Amino acid sequence: MNRRSLATIVSASTASALVLTGCGQAGQGDQGGGDGPVRLTMWTHSAGNPAELEVYEQIIADFNESQDDYEVVTEAFPQGAYNDAIVAAAAANDLPCLLDMDGPIVPNWAWAGYIQPLELPTEITDALLPTAVGSYQDEIYSAGYWDAALSIFARESVLQENGIRIPTADDPWTIDEFDSALATLKDAGYDTPLDIGAEDTGEWWPYAYSPMLQSAGGDLINRDTMLSAEGVLNGPEAVEFFTWFQDAFAKGWTSSGGTVGNEEFNNDEVALSYTGVWNALDSLEAAGDDLLILPPPDFGNGPKIGGASWQWGISSTCNSPDGARAYLEFSFQDEYITAFSDKQVVIPATEGAVEASEYFGPDGDLQPFVELSQQFAVPRPETPAYPVISSTFEKAAKDIMNGADVQQALDNAVAEIDANIESNDGYGF
Amino acid sequence: MTTPISTSPAAGLPVPETPRQAGTRRATRGAALRRERRTGLTMAAPALVLLLLFLILPVLLAFGLSFTNARLISPNPPRFVGLDNFLRAFTSDPVFLRSTINTFVFAAVVVPVQAGLGLLLAVLVNQKIRGVTAFRVIYFIPVVTSIVVVSILWRFMYQPDGLVNNFIDTITFGALQGTAWLNNPDTALGAIIVLSIWQAVGFHMLIWLSGLQTIPEELYEAARMDGASVWQQFVNVTWPGLRSTMVFVLVTITIAALGLFVQIDVMTQGGPVNSTTTLVYHAVRKGYREQETGYGATISLIFFVLVLLVALVQRYLTRDKD
Numbered sequence: 107m108n109r110r111s112l113a114t115i116v117s118a119s120t121a122s123a124l125v126l127t128g129c130g131q132a133g134q135g136d137q138g139g140g141d142g143p144v145r146l147t148m149w150t151h152s153a154g155n156p157a158e159l160e161v162y163e164q165i166i167a168d169f170n171e172s173q174d175d176y177e178v179v180t181e182a183f184p185q186g187a188y189n190d191a192i193v194a195a196a197a198a199n200d201l202p203c204l205l206d207m208d209g210p211i212v213p214n215w216a217w218a219g220y221i222q223p224l225e226l227p228t229e230i231t232d233a234l235l236p237t238a239v240g241s242y243q244d245e246i247y248s249a250g251y252w253d254a255a256l257s258i259f260a261r262e263s264v265l266q267e268n269g270i271r272i273p274t275a276d277d278p279w280t281i282d283e284f285d286s287a288l289a290t291l292k293d294a295g296y297d298t299p300l301d302i303g304a305e306d307t308g309e310w311w312p313y314a315y316s317p318m319l320q321s322a323g324g325d326l327i328n329r330d331t332m333l334s335a336e337g338v339l340n341g342p343e344a345v346e347f348f349t350w351f352q353d354a355f356a357k358g359w360t361s362s363g364g365t366v367g368n369e370e371f372n373n374d375e376v377a378l379s380y381t382g383v384w385n386a387l388d389s390l391e392a393a394g395d396d397l398l399i400l401p402p403p404d405f406g407n408g409p410k411i412g413g414a415s416w417q418w419g420i421s422s423t424c425n426s427p428d429g430a431r432a433y434l435e436f437s438f439q440d441e442y443i444t445a446f447s448d449k450q451v452v453i454p455a456t457e458g459a460v461e462a463s464e465y466f467g468p469d470g471d472l473q474p475f476v477e478l479s480q481q482f483a484v485p486r487p488e489t490p491a492y493p494v495i496s497s498t499f500e501k502a503a504k505d506i507m508n509g510a511d512v513q514q515a516l517d518n519a520v521a522e523i524d525a526n527i528e529s530n531d532g533y534g535f
Numbered sequence: 536m537t538t539p540i541s542t543s544p545a546a547g548l549p550v551p552e553t554p555r556q557a558g559t560r561r562a563t564r565g566a567a568l569r570r571e572r573r574t575g576l577t578m579a580a581p582a583l584v585l586l587l588l589f590l591i592l593p594v595l596l597a598f599g600l601s602f603t604n605a606r607l608i609s610p611n612p613p614r615f616v617g618l619d620n621f622l623r624a625f626t627s628d629p630v631f632l633r634s635t636i637n638t639f640v641f642a643a644v645v646v647p648v649q650a651g652l653g654l655l656l657a658v659l660v661n662q663k664i665r666g667v668t669a670f671r672v673i674y675f676i677p678v679v680t681s682i683v684v685v686s687i688l689w690r691f692m693y694q695p696d697g698l699v700n701n702f703i704d705t706i707t708f709g710a711l712q713g714t715a716w717l718n719n720p721d722t723a724l725g726a727i728i729v730l731s732i733w734q735a736v737g738f739h740m741l742i743w744l745s746g747l748q749t750i751p752e753e754l755y756e757a758a759r760m761d762g763a764s765v766w767q768q769f770v771n772v773t774w775p776g777l778r779s780t781m782v783f784v785l786v787t788i789t790i791a792a793l794g795l796f797v798q799i800d801v802m803t804q805g806g807p808v809n810s811t812t813t814l815v816y817h818a819v820r821k822g823y824r825e826q827e828t829g830y831g832a833t834i835s836l837i838f839f840v841l842v843l844l845v846a847l848v849q850r851y852l853t854r855d856k857d
Contacts, residue, residue: 193607218609361695362718363695498825504804504806505807505809510808
């Protein structure tokens with residue numbers, strides 16, 4: 107062993123490090139390589155969702171065949187690891203050209219400079235459901251093929267047996283009606299009459315429960331300034347709603363046990379289920395014509411449901427934004443949008459696709475969701491502070507569910523959100 | 536040896552008066568030593584480089600970051616904020632204080648109980664009876680099961696209508712009813728302590744067992760001849776023979792217990808009402824999920840200092856008194 111071998115080892119490890127870096131760079135894949143078509147890399151979160159992936163593969167195959175300038179190459183990630191992969195790729199300056207993202211994260215990534223303004227022709231973005239378009243500071247950064255919606259599932263026979271009025275979009279349950287319905291159903295033998303989905307974690311919490319808060323007159327943040335949550339997340343309306351929320355668990359109207367999904371409703375263990383369109387087909391199979399898709403209760407300011415699902419954007423480091431735009435323009439065809447919505451049971455984002463859809467068309471079984479989405483959908487606040495708001499809201503709501511003092515828990519949440527916004531110099535607002 | 540390696544052999548040559556023979560010998564010895572040193576360094580290099588890259592550097596970075604407002608995702612460059620993060624942790628972050636208390640409560644219970652239980656199991660499976668390997672395997676199975684899987688299974692068991700409550704209901708003939716263990720602020724941490732002890736006790740059993748088997752049989756024979764009872768044998772032969780094993784077990788359990796994270800992340804996410812949040816969990820939540828890298832680094836730094844203090848105290852208490 108001498109100096110030469112040391113040099114050998116050092117050079118060998120340097121070489122392997124270089125090779126590894128090379129692999130990392132290859133992932134970027136934007137190099138056109140001579141006369142061939144420009145490669146556009148594309149990442150999706152849909153690795154665990156074959157139905158969705160199938161449509162993407164179809165679109166990409168059609169697009170690649172339709173022209174010779176660009177070639178889209180896709181890579182699918184499991185949803186759980188997707189956001190981490192994007193953040194890591196951005197830190198390594200290795201973002202793909204095209205990427206999809208959950209609606210509420212769009213302002214954060216736009217602010218951070220991950221994505222660039224979308225600049226699709228307005229006739230495309232104007233035709234979409236408003237909640238299928240993501241913007242930050244009045245600039246559009248993302249657009250999606252569909253939206254999801256929440257509703258209350260019920261069985262018509264159960265409501266009729268118990269003398270409970272069947273609500274409509276124009277005449278939803280008031281909160282008092284809803285309370286007495288839950289009490290009646292509890293007396294009728296349902297151990298916990300409502301499955302509110304509290305066993306789930308993460309983004310589900312603000313997605314599902316912040317619209318209820320908005321219906322009661324509160325909100326996650328003051329949307330006029332986007333600088334503080336003071337008075338909206340801890341005001342009297344918010345306290346009133348969260349007191350109801352806490353009571354619903356304390357009185358046994360709902361519980362945080364059970365399994366994620368809609369099993370309990372399908373087995374008739376709960377009478378009402380607050381859940382999403384993605385569970386509708388299974389419930390349709392279980393309950394058949396008896397299934398009712400009802401608007402959520404009105405806590406005072408009309409029913410509200412969360413809007414915005416997964417959407418597409420173009421990274422700021424994309425070497426061929428024109429190619430990426432060409433692909434996106436190509437992909438927003440009613441034909442594909444219908445395929446997405448019928449294969450994964452989500453609400454199509456254009457009128458034309460709704461017409462053509464098997465489930466959401468005028469005679470479709472899931473048509474009520476379209477109405478709910480159009481009338482009641484509220485986007486989550488379009489601010490880069492959203493990830494913090496989301497995490498803080500979940501924590502506060504869970505603490506309240508478990509018996510924490512309502513005002514105290516909300517005050518803490520507001521303090522935490524406001525401190526974060528301040529330490530980020532207002533996130534550009 | 537303090538001779539710098541870079542010195543050329545000529546410079547190190549002895550003065551002319553020295554006998555030639557001795558000079559050559561010394562030069563040869565010096566060269567051999569240098570070669571050995573270099574070989575040693577070469578062999579240690581891969582480990583050193585990795586440690587430097589993935590341990591020393593991150594620690595230094597965390598130290599630096601904890602005095603800034605660095606963010607995971609931000610267009611604004613990090614800014615030096617002095618001791619703001621430390622002030623925030625100790626004065627305006629009740630969750631941090633709660634996390635510290637929970638972490639130490641957890642360690643205070645887990646360290647003695649897990650070590651004691653491990654020793655008990657080790658003594659039991661050290662008997663020379665048939666089928667003892669089967670018991671060793673059974674006690675060791677939870678250790679080789681992923682902690683994530685274990686946590687998910689125990690979450691189901693702790694549900695209001697889960698295995699634990701059904702068990703309580705059955706053996707008390709319905710006289711006692713369990714609670715929703717993980718949703719009750721009074722029981723959640725206890726429930727996680729039980730699961731954690733159960734999961735890792737097999738590992739420490741194995742360490743104790745290896746310690747037990749290093750104690751020579753003659754000592755027991757001698758003790759028996761002196762008429763020592765089983766308990767006296769344990770106190771006077773086994774326990775002193777396990778001293779170094781005990782130090783090792785205590786240190787590993789303490790470090791593992793203070794770093795509690797996965798069970799919390801999978802089972803309770805720090806809830807209900809902060810009753811199970813821990814320092815590492817809080818650091819990850821703040822530093823990564825809420826993207827406040829600077830503040831997360833501060834929490835990690837405080838955690839580092841606390842662990843260091845605990846380790847020093849432990850080292851002092853278990854030092855060789857002779």
